[in-house]
Amino acid sequence: MASPIPKSPEQSEKNRKYDRQLRLWNDHGQALLEGAHICLINANALGTEILKSLVLPGIGAFTIIDGNKVTEEDIGSNFFLDADSVGKSRAHVSTQFLLELNPDVRGDYIDEGPEQILNNSPDFFNNFNVVIACAILEKSLIILAKKLWELDIPLIVCKTIGFVGYIRVQVKEHTIIEMHPDNEIPDLRLNKPFELLKTYFDSIDLNNFDIRDHSHTPYVIILYKYLQQWLINYQDIPRTKIEKEQFKQMIIDGVRKDENGIPVDEENFKEAIKAVNICISHTSVSNSLKEVLNDNSCINLNSKSSSFWIIAKAIKDFMENEGDGLLPLKGALPDMIADTEKFISLQQVYHKQANTDIEAVWKRTLQLLRQLGKPSDSISEKDVKLFCRHASELCIQRGSSLANEYDAKLINTNEIAQSLENPESLMVYYVVLRGVEKFQAEYNAYPGEFDDHVEPDIVKLKACISKLLGEWGCAPLAKDDYVHEFCRFGGAELHSVSAMIGGLVAQETVKFITHQYKPINNTFIYDAVTCSGSTFIF
Amino acid sequence: MDSEYSHRKLSHLRKVLERSGPFCRPDFEPSSESLKFLMQTCKILVIGAGGLGCECLKNLSLMGFRQMHIIDMDIIDLSNLNRQFLFRHKDIGASKSETAAKFINDRIPGCNVIPHFCKIQDKNEDFYRQFHIIICGLDSIIARRWINGMLVSLLIYENGILDQSTVIPLVDGGTEGFKGNIRVVLPGLTACIECTLDLYPPQITYPLCTIANTPRLPEHCIEYVKVIQWPKENPFDCSIDGDDPQHINWIYEKSMERAVNFGIQGLTYRLVQGVVKNIIPAVASTNAVIASICCTEVFKLASSCSPSLNNYMIFTNTDGIYGYTYEAEKNINCLTCSQTIKEIEIKSIYIKLKDLIQLLCSKNDLQMKNPGITANISGKIKTLYIQSVPSIEEKTRQNLSKTLFDLGLRENSEIIVADVTTPNTIMLKIKLLKNS
Ligand SMILES: [Zn+2]
Numbered sequence: 001m002a003s004p005i006p007k008s009p010e011q012s013e014k015n016r017k018y019d020r021q022l023r024l025w026n027d028h029g030q031a032l033l034e035g036a037h038i039c040l041i042n043a044n045a046l047g048t049e050i051l052k053s054l055v056l057p058g059i060g061a062f063t064i065i066d067g068n069k070v071t072e073e074d075i076g077s078n079f080f081l082d083a084d085s086v087g088k089s090r091a092h093v094s095t096q097f098l099l100e101l102n103p104d105v106r107g108d109y110i111d112e113g114p115e116q117i118l119n120n121s122p123d124f125f126n127n128f129n130v131v132i133a134c135a136i137l138e139k140s141l142i143i144l145a146k147k148l149w150e151l152d153i154p155l156i157v158c159k160t161i162g163f164v165g166y167i168r169v170q171v172k173e174h175t176i177i178e179m180h181p182d183n184e185i186p187d188l189r190l191n192k193p194f195e196l197l198k199t200y201f202d203s204i205d206l207n208n209f210d211i212r213d214h215s216h217t218p219y220v221i222i223l224y225k226y227l228q229q230w231l232i233n234y235q236d237i238p239r240t241k242i243e244k245e246q247f248k249q250m251i252i253d254g255v256r257k258d259e260n261g262i263p264v265d266e267e268n269f270k271e272a273i274k275a276v277n278i279c280i281s282h283t284s285v286s287n288s289l290k291e292v293l294n295d296n297s298c299i300n301l302n303s304k305s306s307s308f309w310i311i312a313k314a315i316k317d318f319m320e321n322e323g324d325g326l327l328p329l330k331g332a333l334p335d336m337i338a339d340t341e342k343f344i345s346l347q348q349v350y351h352k353q354a355n356t357d358i359e360a361v362w363k364r365t366l367q368l369l370r371q372l373g374k375p376s377d378s379i380s381e382k383d384v385k386l387f388c389r390h391a392s393e394l395c396i397q398r399g400s401s402l403a404n405e406y407d408a409k410l411i412n413t414n415e416i417a418q419s420l421e422n423p424e425s426l427m428v429y430y431v432v433l434r435g436v437e438k439f440q441a442e443y444n445a446y447p448g449e450f451d452d453h454v455e456p457d458i459v460k461l462k463a464c465i466s467k468l469l470g471e472w473g474c475a476p477l478a479k480d481d482y483v484h485e486f487c488r489f490g491g492a493e494l495h496s497v498s499a500m501i502g503g504l505v506a507q508e509t510v511k512f513i514t515h516q517y518k519p520i521n522n523t524f525i526y527d528a529v530t531c532s533g534s535t536f537i538f
Numbered sequence: 539m540d541s542e543y544s545h546r547k548l549s550h551l552r553k554v555l556e557r558s559g560p561f562c563r564p565d566f567e568p569s570s571e572s573l574k575f576l577m578q579t580c581k582i583l584v585i586g587a588g589g590l591g592c593e594c595l596k597n598l599s600l601m602g603f604r605q606m607h608i609i610d611m612d613i614i615d616l617s618n619l620n621r622q623f624l625f626r627h628k629d630i631g632a633s634k635s636e637t638a639a640k641f642i643n644d645r646i647p648g649c650n651v652i653p654h655f656c657k658i659q660d661k662n663e664d665f666y667r668q669f670h671i672i673i674c675g676l677d678s679i680i681a682r683r684w685i686n687g688m689l690v691s692l693l694i695y696e697n698g699i700l701d702q703s704t705v706i707p708l709v710d711g712g713t714e715g716f717k718g719n720i721r722v723v724l725p726g727l728t729a730c731i732e733c734t735l736d737l738y739p740p741q742i743t744y745p746l747c748t749i750a751n752t753p754r755l756p757e758h759c760i761e762y763v764k765v766i767q768w769p770k771e772n773p774f775d776c777s778i779d780g781d782d783p784q785h786i787n788w789i790y791e792k793s794m795e796r797a798v799n800f801g802i803q804g805l806t807y808r809l810v811q812g813v814v815k816n817i818i819p820a821v822a823s824t825n826a827v828i829a830s831i832c833c834t835e836v837f838k839l840a841s842s843c844s845p846s847l848n849n850y851m852i853f854t855n856t857d858g859i860y861g862y863t864y865e866a867e868k869n870i871n872c873l874t875c876s877q878t879i880k881e882i883e884i885k886s887i888y889i890k891l892k893d894l895i896q897l898l899c900s901k902n903d904l905q906m907k908n909p910g911i912t913a914n915i916s917g918k919i920k921t922l923y924i925q926s927v928p929s930i931e932e933k934t935r936q937n938l939s940k941t942l943f944d945l946g947l948r949e950n951s952e953i954i955v956a957d958v959t960t961p962n963t964i965m966l967k968i969k970l971l972k973n974s
Contacts, residue, residue, distance in 0.1 A: 008787035009807050019617045023812065023819040024715050045600075049826065056620055056822040076547030079596050083647055101623055162554060163834075163844065167859075180856055216752065335755050343754040344801045351803075454557065481560035488559040492550040495600035496833040499593070503826030507716060507855050510823065517716060520858040528834050529561050529844045531720075531851050533861040 014058075014104075021057050024180075028386065029514035030058070034104070036129040036513045037061040041114045041144075042068070043094040045493050046160055047134040048080040049502025051098050054509060061106040062098070063128075066091035067113035077495045114140045118147070125153065130509050132156045138406070138437045145170055145402035154512045157402070158505050161436065161446070162489025164429050165501035165526040168538070169508060169519060171399040173297075175308040177386065178516040179393040187330035187392070188279055190224050191237050194329070200349045201225070206254075211264070214256055216339040218346050219272035223279055226250050226272075237280055247280065248273050268337040283326055285392075292394045293319075303372055307379045308515075310372070311387045312394060314364035318357070328357035328388040358388045399522050405538045408471040412538050417474045419536070426525040426534040432482045435465035436491075446491025458487045497528050542648070543573050551602050555841055563842050572841045576602040577648075580840045583669040584608045585658060585685060587634035589621045589820055590675025590711050593829030595638055596624070598673075599646040601837045606642075607669070609654040609661070610635040615781065621822040658685055659961070666706070667692055671836050674710040675829060677818060679738050680907060680959050682710060686723065686731035687960040690875045693726045698877065700726045709835050711828040715819040716855040718828035721866065722835050722847045726875055729849060733869035736902050741816070756805035759793040760813040767792055780815035789814055827853060873903065873964060882953075882966045884942070891922060891945060892938040898955060906957040913953045915946040922953075942968070 015022065022030055036059055040047050043066045051062055068074075070085040070093060080097035081090070091109035099107045110117065114136060117124050125131060131148055133141065133155065141157060148155040154171040189197060201224045206214060230238060230247055238247040251272050255263040285293070292298060293316045297309045319325060331354025333347045362384045369376055387394070404410040419427030439447050439461050447457040462483050466476050477483070504524070511519045526533040544552075555572040562568075582603055584594045587610035598606060612634045614625045624641040625634070635653035642651045654661070658681055666672070666688050676682055689708055694701040708723040710731070723730050748754075749762040768778055773788050780786065790810045797805045811817060831851065838844045850866045853859075873880050882901075884894065891911070898906045910924035922937050922945060924930045937945060947953070949970050956963045 008790045011783070011807065013616070015808075016616045018620050019808070019811070020817065020820040021620055021822075022808070023817065024821060052623060053823040053826050056623055058620070072546035073549050076545075077550050077600055079600060079645070082645060100626070102619075103627075182856070338754060339752045340754060340800050340802075343752075347754075448553070448557075485559045485561055488553065488557045490553045490557075492553040494550060494554065494834075494837075496597045496830045496837060499597055499830035500827055500834070503823045503828075503830065504855070504859055506823035506826065508859075510821075517855075518857045524859050526861075528831075531831065531847045531861070531863050533859060535858055535860075 018058060025510070025514050025516050028382075029516050032514050033510065034058055034060050037063070037127065038509065039063045039065065039125065039128040039131045041065045041131070041133040042135045043078075043080070043090050043109075044074070044135050044498075045077040045079070045495055046158060046498040046502050046505075047132070048078055048094050048098060049499045050132055050134075050158075050505045050509070051094075052080070052101065053503055053506030055098050055101045055105045055107070057510070058102060058104050059513075061108075064091045064095050064107070064109040065112065065114055065117060066094075066109070067111055067116065077493045077498070079495075114144060118143050122147070126151060128153055130154045130156065130512050132158070132505060132509065134158055138441055142403050142406050149401050149403065155402070156505055156508060158501055159433070160493055160497045160501050161433070161486060162492050162494060163497055163528040164433070164486075164489075165497055165504075165524075165528070166429070166433055167501060167505055167508070167520070167524040168402065168405075169399065169522045170402045171397065171512070171519070171522075172401075174397045174399070174512060174515075174519065175292075175306075176395040176397070176511075176515055176518055177308070177393070178390050179395060180517055181393065185278060185392075186332070186334050187283070187327075188220055188223075188333075189283060189326070189329065190220070190227055190279060191282060192324075192326065193224070194353050196353050197349055200346070211256055213339075213342075215264070215266040215268055216337070216342060217268055218336050218338040218343055219268050219275055220279075220333070220336065220346060221342075222251065222254070222269060222272040223275060226254065227280065237282070238276075244276055244280070248276055251276075271336055285327065288395050289327075289392060292396050295396060301368060301372060303374070305372065307383060310368050310374075310379060311361070311365055311384055314361050314368055314384070315387065315391055315394075317364045317368075318361045322360050323357070327391045328361055329354045330389060330392070331355070331357075332389075354388070358385050361388055395518065397519065397521055400538060411472060413472045413474060415536060415538065416472060420474065420477075423478075426527055426532065427536065428477065428482050429525050429527065430523070430536065431465060431469065431477065432461075432486050434468055435461055435483075436486060438464040438468060446489075448487035448490035450490070454487050454490070458483055461487060494528075500528070501526065543570055543577065548573065548602065554843060555602075561844065563845055566842050566844075568843075572843070573602055576837075576840055577604045579605070580670050581605045581607070581668060582836060582840075583666070583672045584675070585672065585681075586610055586675040586677075587622075587624075587638045587653075588612070588618070588675060588677070589713070589822070589825035590829045590832070591634075592622045592624045592638055593825050594673055594675060594833055595642045595651060597830050597833035598836065599642055599649050599651075601833060603836075603840070604649055606649070606651045607654060608635045608639055608651060609656065609658055610638075611655065611657045621820055621825050623822070658688075663688070663692060669706055671707050671709065671839055673832055673836055674708060675712075675832070677712070682731055683735075683959040684961055686725070687874050687962060689723075689725040690730060691962050695877070702727075707839050709832045709839075711832040713818075713820060713824045713828050715821065716824055717853060718824050719850065719852045720828055720831045720835070720847065721850045722839075723849070729866040729868045730872060730875040732874040732903075733872045734850075734866045735905055737866070740905070753796070753800055753802060756793070756797055756802055756809055757813055759796040759800070759802060759805060760789065760810050762796060763789050763792040764814060778814065780811070786811055786814060824853075824855070827855075869903070871903075874960065880964065880966050881969045883969045883971050885971055887943045887948060887968075887970065888941045890939055890941055894942060895923065895938075898957075906955070906959055908958065910956045911953055912956075913945070913947060913951060915951070919954075920946070924956075 040051055043064050068090045070081055070088050070090045075081050080094045085093040089111040091111045095107050095109040152172045157168045159166050206225055238244045255266050255269045257263050292312055298312045301313055331351050333350050362381050365379055365384055366376055419425040447461040448454045469476055508519050511517045520535055523536040523538055556568050558568045584591050587608050614629045614632050614634055624638045629637045633655040635655050639651035639653035643649050689706050694704045705724055710721050712719050744761050749758045753759050778785055790807055794805055835847050838846050848865050851863045853861050870876055898904050898909045908925045911922040913920055913922055923934045951968045953966050954963045
């Protein structure tokens with residue numbers, strides 16, 4: 001007898017409000033977001049646009065640090081200020097306007113610049129999940145970056161000048177559990193079936209099927225059966241292109257024929273042939289996963305190890321023991337032509353084994369927690385389940401220190417020199433932006449900020465850039481065009497360019513907080529004139 | 539009046555509009571006239587007051603534009619609030635376009651946003667002709683195609699030469715999750731939406747025999763209830779309204795029953811909603827990225843300060859940040875924007891009318907939805923089939939199973955097709971495939 005059908009669940013207001021994003025990062029991603037506290041340094045147009053895209057999806061809390069008073073220019077580019085705000089604290093006014101966007105979010109501000117805070121309360125930054133710095137001066141940036149590097153808190157530095165945008169992410173170590181790949185490779189274990197699967201496959205005899213059953217057999221079973229035939233004559237699964245073609249021909253020959261000897265239309269066999277290339281391969285562990293499993297943090301756990309590393313180690317132990325070199329089974333079966341009964345029974349075989357594997361990894365996790373003297377409830381079975389489901393996607397990113405990038409002896413000058421040789425490369429913008437920072441430090445203004453200074457500033461900015469390139473051992477810029485362009489911009493913040501970079505920074509922030517999707521590594525430069533963007537690694 | 543344009547709050551814009559630079563368009567002349575034009579004269583239409591539309595109004599108003607219209611037929615729903623930032627909880631149930639326009643006009647002094655609470659199809663050529671640039675943030679491909687067709691129909695050709703002053707640029711944006719795209723269409727000059735129809739993947743459909751006989755996925759169960767069980771039982775005496783929780787509840791319960799019967803796992807309320815309403819995941823940050831690029835393009839087009847995007851850009855930000863730009867090519871046989879006589883190739887003149895309709899819907903470069911067909915038969919215009927008007931549908935239904943030959947059509951006959959995807963009818967000449 002069928003169990004009673006559940007009534008429709010009551011949808012919470014929150015579920016309904018966040019429905020469109022929950023379909024991206026799910027309830028567990030949302031929970032992380034709602035528990036996160038981020039810090040924004042400087043509420044210029046870029047800063048408030050970033051916060052807007054974090055307040056709307058329901059970040060837990062934000063704190064704005066900004067010692068500036070609102071100017072007329074601010075109002076012209078920043079949506080989270082209004083005509084009455086001039087002269088008031090920019091931190092205060094923008095906090096109020098941003099909080100109107102979402103009553104679920106807490107927000108506060110400090111109307112001091114980062115310089116004062118770094119001086120007076122050095123522990124201020126210790127408890128943020130992500131710190132975002134806009135329009136921060138070079139000197140303070142380096143102090144802040146060093147601090148956050150030690151604390152292992154992600155820092156995102158960003159700015160826009162005219163049509164050019166810049167994002168630099170500094171993160172010591174970031175772990176990713178769910179990558180959300182576009183095309184997921186199914187975990188079918190055809191060349192190394194687990195006991196349960198082998199028994200199931202062996203219980204099926206395609207030759208005994210009538211035409212209806214034959215043409216409603218899932219392609220997974222077809223592939224397995226023909227692989228068994230193949231292995232009678234060959235040592236290994238089909239690997240080369242020629243072997244795969246031969247293997248496909250075997251399957252084609254297996255299609256049933258009508259009374260006239262003409263092959264009938266069997267869709268499931270067509271699917272099987274299409275699936276040969278991705279499904280017939282040795283189940284292997286990707287390099288980025290190997291990197292995780294062989295990482296020192298995974299091998300040598302200690303009392304400070306995060307749940308990520310503890311579960312990663314449990315998976316490693318599983319692979320080295322009951323897993324027989326393989327990851328815990330994903331347990332998901334892609335849709336394929338089949339009748340309901342055959343599909344569901346096959347699905348259940350995979351599902352059952354996946355649960356067995358999760359159980360084993362869970363036991364190993366508890367064992368590790370005991371060894372580390374941690375409470376057994378510090379990791380939930382649900383976490384382990386998620387890990388096992390996405391085990392093949394686990395990834396670790398290790399970034400580089402911004403302080404080193406600002407040290408002429410430590411910066412990756414090869415990347416700069418090589419990129420500058422390519423006239424199309426956006427690296428030139430990086431160089432000019434660094435030059436602008438030097439200019440600001442020296443003259444306390446943006447190059448070209450004042451109408452009557454544009455021409456003289458071109459000469460000065462050029463000098464700043466040449467000095468930098470000299471320190472890096474690079475040749476001077478081939479053309480002055482980019483220097484001219486930045487003096488034309490005069491530090492102008494174009495709203496639509498800031499809104500664009502702001503959206504990107506919010507995306508990266510969500511990635512850091514949820515441990516889903518892969519953040520950039522580590523610098524992104526965008527030119528809104530040509531609509532081109534590039535990623536560089538410093 | 540002049541002081542308004544030299545106000546300090548505009549100094550960011552004035553730097554790029556009143557100074558020349560090495561990467562400006564050659565025809566760009568820096569002066570205070572540009573900003574005056576943006577603020578006083580340049581009229582922009584924003585289509586859609588959703589995630590992209592709200593962002594666009596904000597971006598445009600801070601890029602100097604003052605004369606804007608916004609058109610949207612929708613009202614505000616709770617699920618909009620995670621990204622449509624001009625709306626508050628108290629606005630639920632109100633018109634999107636009216637609420638958005640009021641918000642912008644209140645926040646930005648001097649802004650004159652005029653709302654239109656209606657469908658784009660409710661407006662005629664005279665309405666669309668008044669705009670300098672149209673920016674489109676829709677999730678409906680049909681509506682995109684319709685506005686594209688409208689803008690192409692506004693073009694005037696004299697002796698085969700396009701009068702450039704009739705070209706109204708269309709800047710179009712779309713998002714899905716952490717991905718999005720932007721394109722700039724200069725109707726008549728560059729690839730239009732119909733030229734590249736194959737860029738839009740056809741909607742996922744499940745074969746009827748699968749959902750009826752061999753369901754395997756929870757989606758199959760939901761589809762079954764939606765397309766077979768609902769029309770049969772007609773529980774609320776109306777068609778499905780995805781926004782009515784009673785409807786969704788009914789579908790959820792019935793599909794759950796079916797899933798349990800077949801031993802299918804994984805059916806959730808969220809999935810039911812997603813399948814019934816064809817929900818596309820949407821998030822504030824991606825909308826911000828795509829809308830702002832669209833608005834930068836509008837700014838470039840209106841001021842001619844920089845060259846435009848040529849002409850298509852895609853963002854995929856699931857793995858780092860990845861943007862890719864390319865030039866979508868104009869299709870010389872485009873049904874909408876080419877000047878050639880369009881043809882439809884059929885296997886035989888003895889196919890049935892319903893097969894012809896099927897062909898109009900399935901052909902990659904046509905993808906019509908419910909085409910109505912009239913034809914010029916021996917000098918007389920005859921209605922062959924129209925689905926959208928019930929009385930005509932009834933009268934013409936019998937034609938569906940007649941052959942084209944029996945209906946009086948021959949090779950080179952002209953059929954006139956009307957469809958929701960286009961504001962104008964399309965003339966197609968019947969051609970027989972050569973090898974058959
Ligand atoms: Zn076209």
